[in-house]
Amino acid sequence: MDGFLSLPTWSPYLVGVCIGLLGCLAFVVSDRPIGCSTAFVKIRGLIEKIFRGEKVSELEYYRKFPPAIDWQLMIIPGIIIGAFLSSFLSGTFGLFFVPPLWAEQFGDSRALRIVAALAGGILLGIGARWAGGCTSGHGISGTLQLSVGSIISAACFFVGGIAMAMILFGVPL
Amino acid sequence: MLGLLFGIVFGFLLQKGGATSYDVIMGQLLLTDFTVLKIMASAVAVGLVGFFLLTRSGYARRHVKEGSVGSNVVGGLIFGLGFGLLGYCPGTVAGAVGQGALDALFGGFIGLIIGAGLFAGAYPYLNKKILNYGRIQKETVHELLGIPEWLAVLAGCIGIVVFLYLLEMAGL
Numbered sequence: 001m002d003g004f005l006s007l008p009t010w011s012p013y014l015v016g017v018c019i020g021l022l023g024c025l026a027f028v029v030s031d032r033p034i035g036c037s038t039a040f041v042k043i044r045g046l047i048e049k050i051f052r053g054e055k056v057s058e059l060e061y062y063r064k065f066p067p068a069i070d071w072q073l074m075i076i077p078g079i080i081i082g083a084f085l086s087s088f089l090s091g092t093f094g095l096f097f098v099p100p101l102w103a104e105q106f107g108d109s110r111a112l113r114i115v116a117a118l119a120g121g122i123l124l125g126i127g128a129r130w131a132g133g134c135t136s137g138h139g140i141s142g143t144l145q146l147s148v149g150s151i152i153s154a155a156c157f158f159v160g161g162i163a164m165a166m167i168l169f170g171v172p173l
Numbered sequence: 174m175l176g177l178l179f180g181i182v183f184g185f186l187l188q189k190g191g192a193t194s195y196d197v198i199m200g201q202l203l204l205t206d207f208t209v210l211k212i213m214a215s216a217v218a219v220g221l222v223g224f225f226l227l228t229r230s231g232y233a234r235r236h237v238k239e240g241s242v243g244s245n246v247v248g249g250l251i252f253g254l255g256f257g258l259l260g261y262c263p264g265t266v267a268g269a270v271g272q273g274a275l276d277a278l279f280g281g282f283i284g285l286i287i288g289a290g291l292f293a294g295a296y297p298y299l300n301k302k303i304l305n306y307g308r309i310q311k312e313t314v315h316e317l318l319g320i321p322e323w324l325a326v327l328a329g330c331i332g333i334v335v336f337l338y339l340l341e342m343a344g345l
Contacts, residue, residue: 007189012208013337015190016215022182023216024223027233030175034183036264040289047286060300061293071176076267078180079187083271086188095273099195099260102276117276120259121266121284122291127252128263129292130299131245132238134252135262136183138245139213142237144220146314146325149240153249157262158202160253165202168257172203 008090023141030071033145035137037128039076041065061129105169131156184268187212193268195260195276202257207345211337218333225326235313242307259284 026034045067048056056062087093097110106112128134131153133142139157142150184193190212191197200206227233256262259281261269266285269277292299311317315325 009191010189012190012211013215015186015192016212017219018186019183019212020216020219020223022179022186023220024227024233026179027224027236028227030179031234031236033236034179036262036267037285037289040263040285041293044286044290044293048290059293059296061296071179074174074176075180075183078177078182079184079264079267080180080271081177082181082184082186083188083193083268084184085181085271086185087272090189093273095275097275099274099276101196101199102260113276114280117259117280118284118287120255120257121281122288123251123255123284124259124263124266124281125255125285125288125290126292127248127250127255127288128285129289129296130248130304131252132248134264135213135256136264138249140216140220143217144224145235145237146221146322146329147237147240148309148311148314148317149238149245151314152240152309153245153252156246156249157253157256160250161202161256162204162253164254164257165199169199169203172205 006089006091008092019140020144023144026141032071033137033141034075035072035133035141036075036079037125037134037137038065038072040125041129042067042070042073043076127160180267183264184271187265187268188272193261193265193272193274195269195274198262198265199257199260207340211340214333214337218330221326221329225322237312239312240309241305242309243303243305245309246307247303255284255288 023034026032045056045062049067098108098113102113135157138150138153143154187193191208192212197206197208201209224233228235261277261281263285266277266281270282315322
């Protein structure tokens with residue numbers, strides 16, 4: 001078992017099956033779908049509270065998603081810990097600024113990569129809340145419930161993503 | 174703190190699947206590496222059956238929101254452009270941070286917090302003008318198609334298995 005946990009990668013099908021079961025378990029144990037983007041609204045609300053006080057909670061959007069340290073927020077530190085454990089066990093953990101594929105296309109400038117990632121993150125944050133979910137919330141949890149809105153969202157995530165990837169890297173042939 | 178536990182297992186699985194790596198995610202968006210879709214499709218296939226059985230036996234409840242063109246299509250496309258530029262999504266950006274990606278931490282993570290705040294600020298206006306545009310009256314696929322739920326689940330699973338089989342046959 002120790003050897004298995006320290007493998008650098010598992011079959012995507014095994015990982016997918018486990019995530020499917022985990023998603024089902026979340027419905028049974030916590031009566032909620034697994035999702036990741038609500039956490040960023042809550043983190044943002046908590047940061048704003050530090051600077052602007054309690055009146056932040058009165059904003060319309062934060063009334064819908066109250067800034068609090070709860071299930072939906074804690075999944076994010078959980079994912080960071082889980083991914084750290086996995087990469088640490090397999091010896092693939094390593095600090096870096098510029099991913100190899102990005103460096104191949106745009107060079108190894110840290111500043112350029114951070115600026116692009118920041119811009120991408122901002123669009124991602126706006127889009128996730130605009131669509132009401134992300135790749136896990138809509139793409140997996142919503143789709144497995146046969147939600148029409150989620151399936152449309154997931155398709156649009158990939159349409160937009162493929163378009164941007166091909167703008168940046170060209171169409172692979 | 175159940176959320177933390179779910180997160181730890183989820184993050185562990187995403188990292189083991191390779192889905193927290195920029196190169197793997199961009200490979201998916203460039204249609205050269207189908208790891209991400211293989212993970213998502215097999216998760217959905219298992220989830221479809223599991224969730225169907227759990228709701229039938231009363232162990233789970235459906236949590237579905239009514240969709241709309243203004244929300245799901247417009248938001249989905251904005252998300253997609255960010256997804257392609259950043260190379261991570263909101264869950265995998267956290268996983269990337271966990272495996273040492275500093276572009277995910279200083280770029281993606283902070284960008285997501287800024288983006289979520291911008292949306293929260295614009296929400297009252299967007300909610301009035303755009304989010305409810307083109308409401309989709311039916312919440313689920315089986316309601317939309319007017320078929321029994323079990324048939325939609327079965328068709329979804331068969332579709333996914335055939336899709337994955339074809340991917341493997343094509344050597345992707």
